[in-house]
Amino acid sequence: MTQLDDSKKLVLILEDEVLIGINLQDELQDAGYRIAGPFATCASALEWLQTSTPDAAILDAALKDGTCREISLELRKRAVPFVIYSGYGEDRELLAEFHQVPWIEKPVPLSVLVQACQQLLISPY
Template sequence: MQSLTGISSDRVPSVSSNPCCLIVEDQVLIALSIEAYLEEAGYDVVGPMISSADALEWLRTHTPQVAILDYSLKDGACTELAGKLVRRQIPFMVYSGHPRRPDIAPEFAAAPWVMKPCTREEILSTLQTLTHRPSAP
């Protein structure tokens, strides 16, 4: 399985006290920007993964503390992936260019929905709320 950057997504961040965040985003520049933001803020990052299928495969043997999902990926809407995260009680946010629709699948009901583009601070603030982590210095 390959991540967006060509690095094996089977890698697991080394044991640390930092929360692990799974990034599922198929747009290279956006994914790499998010990855850089999170690493600078003290998160361990897995991915970016470019499809729900890749993320679901990784989740078979790993558990992040939080995830960022693009709603619309190369292999379609990430509804199945969102459902898996909900069942495993892994908090996630949706970072999408699509607005939240009133008829959105119930898997997304409790997830914060952040519209692209947004500021780095908005992404980090949303993740900090999901992980109950204090703001980075």
């Protein structure tokens, strides 16, 4: 059995597009991160958050069961930095209370998200 390296930072991925989630997971693991998820729904991420806390998170703004608002509030309460990754500019209005959070519009190369995650861990907003 392989033992997990707990010294690596843990990044939560909330993304309902399976291929995007898997590709992002691969990119972040290649960059040296441990991954929680990818979670396709807010409900599944909230369930995971009942017993765990990530070091950072990448959140799709709109999921099958609603916006990432509830996850964002929980992460903010725990002082976990996160970036919102969305293909819809109008989602900014739905999540206006998170205007200080870095926002990355889809599509972008996944390396942009890896860099954003690295920046969050160095100097959170």
